[in-house]
Amino acid sequence: MSARYEVDVPMMRRRSGGPLEPPLTANQRLHYTQRAQRTAAIRIGVRDEARKAGVPVCQHMTVTLHYRPGDNRRRDADNLVPTLKAACDALARGPRRDWVGLELVPDDTPKYMTKNMPIIHEGTGERRLWIEIEVTRA
Template identity: 75%
Template sequence: MNAPRRFEVDVPMMRRRKGGPLEPPLSENDRWHHMQRAQRTTVIRYGVRDAARRAGIPTGSHITVTLHYAPGDNRRRDEDNLVPTLKAACDALARGRNRQWIGLELVPDDTPKYMKKHMPVIHPGKGERRLWLEIEVRP
């Protein structure tokens, strides 16, 4: 049996206010207007889709996805607040039922049959802010 292959793909981050730091585009704590939320979701979907294409990730029978966030400081954060960003990123990797959305089609759908989504992981500590997906592809 072939071993799964691992890939890393950057997820785009955005500024919440002018001159502010880069942060994950969506959070459970956000209260965006529905159009602003839709715009941020689109940024994630297209950014992840294009980054995954550049990484040359092959299609597979099943993928496992984990969202990682290095905030660049030691403040307390809840992992579950990053779930909306994870969902939008996973939507970019699967075709799904929406034929108008041009996803990457690594798997047919983002249901548990084809994709496992782990809870996001936060890496505290000083350094550069970064948001990325770890994708494990099984042939």
């Protein structure tokens, strides 16, 4: 028996007044402090949203990142992998005891978590970034 949950991932503005965008991409060249701040924002945001959604503790989950950019420009789905990784880290037990992870699964290794390639939804409309969590073994 499996259950599905949708959890929003926080987005950020690249420039003042610019559109909301995924916080981390493979093409960015950020200073390490900026990257760390964005990673922390993803982890804390996903952790809090997963708590609100009531995602249960389980033995295995499948996670898929979805992005609706609000336009039809060409984009590479693999550029979103850094955001996916930070979101998955938020769901698993962290490497240290002071970690902010939810501990929904023991670790984010393939034994406990399957990470699907991000999906980009084309078309106009409101921008949105979210993860779909499927609990496959309670």
